[in-house]
Amino acid sequence: AQKITQTQPGMFVQEKEAVTLDCTYDTSDQSYGLFWYKQPSSGEMIFLIYQGSYDEQNATEGRYSLNFQKARKSANLVISASQLGDSAMYFCAGSSNTGKLIFGQGTTLQVKP
Amino acid sequence: NAGVTQTPKFQVLKTGQSMTLQCAQDMNHNSMYWYRQDPGMGLRLIYYSASEGTTDKGEVPNGYNVSRLNKREFSLRLESAAPSQTSVYFCASRDYSLVEQFFGPGTRLTVL
Numbered sequence: 312a313q314k315i316t317q318t319q320p321g322m323f324v325q326e327k328e329a330v331t332l333d334c335t336y337d338t339s340d341q342s343y344g345l346f347w348y349k350q351p352s353s354g355e356m357i358f359l360i361y362q363g364s365y366d367e368q369n370a371t372e373g374r375y376s377l378n379f380q381k382a383r384k385s386a387n388l389v390i391s392a393s394q395l396g397d398s399a400m401y402f403c404a405g406s407s408n409t410g411k412l413i414f415g416q417g418t419t420l421q422v423k424p
Numbered sequence: 425n426a427g428v429t430q431t432p433k434f435q436v437l438k439t440g441q442s443m444t445l446q447c448a449q450d451m452n453h454n455s456m457y458w459y460r461q462d463p464g465m466g467l468r469l470i471y472y473s474a475s476e477g478t479t480d481k482g483e484v485p486n487g488y489n490v491s492r493l494n495k496r497e498f499s500l501r502l503e504s505a506a507p508s509q510t511s512v513y514f515c516a517s518r519d520y521s522l523v524e525q526f527f528g529p530g531t532r533l534t535v536l
Contacts, residue, residue: 315466344523356467356514356527363523402466409474410455410518411482412525414466 313338313405317415324393325423331378332388332418334403340364344406345386347377350417351399359401362386393422425450428528430515436534437505445500445531447515455518456498457525458482458490460511467514473498505535 314337324330336345347359362370362377370377378387390397400419404412431446449456454475459467459482469482473492487509489501498517502509512532516525 346523354512354530356516358524358526361523404466406523409472410525411457411469411472412459412467412516413483414468416464416466 313340313343313407313413315403315405315413315415317403317418319418320416321419321421323421323423324390324397326395327392329389329391330393330420332390332401332403332420334386334388334415336384336386336403336405338405338407340407342407345377345379346404346406346412347375347386347388348402348404348414349399350402356402360388390420395422395424398422427451428515428517428526430513430528430531432531433529434532436536437502438536439506441505442501442503443505444502445513445515445533446497447499447528448497449515449517449526450496451517451519451526452495453517453519453526454495455520456492457516457518458488458498458500459514459516460484460509461514461530462511470500470513505533507535509533510535 343364345362349357360372376389400417403415428449457472458470461467471490473479476495515528518525
């Protein structure tokens with residue numbers, strides 16, 4: 312079974328600066344995926360970025376990039392040029408080939424003007 | 425496209441009452457999922473349906489039943505609600521060709 316750990320309950324970042332949200336995973340699967348979702352105060356789950364275990368390049372989507380270090384079993388999310396609208400809860404999640412997602416406990420990010 | 429829709433948006437139950445949460449998707453996705461999110465926590469999988477006609481337990485299935493009515497609809501039933509089932513319930517769907525799961529807006533359930 313997978314386990315996802317997010318050790319930062321809360322983070323602050325100044326507007327326009329970059330921030331890294333940590334995520335470590337533990338799995339015995341050979342093939343797996345790692346996801347980041349954003350949950351604003353309105354409650355919906357917004358997909359941000361995905362990294363497959365066999366992908367050699369780190370995934371990027373606009374201002375989001377995933378710093379994937381397989382040997383360290385980490386999949387950190389980097390948000391560049393933070394905006395006030397980035398204030399939200401961020402969840403790291405892992406999946407196996409069944410598609411089931413295992414979520415971490417989340418990190419609350421607050422962007423300061 | 426409406427995506428994934430859930431009804432109701434809010435519900436208050438008394439202990440022992442039963443209810444069914446409805447979920448429908450219009451994206452022709454094969455797989456559907458039910459999660460619960462407790463305050464300050466990540467989502468936990470209750471049940472999932474990899475394809476029409478199949479259902480399987482997730483991490484926290486006790487106290488729940490599901491029905492994959494057809495490819496579009498996946499319902500979650502609480503037979504005898506308990507205060508521990510107070511939570512926000514999310515339905516999600518996914519196509520085999522995609523990695524992303526698409527989430528519904530959630531149902532906020534309170535059991536008194």
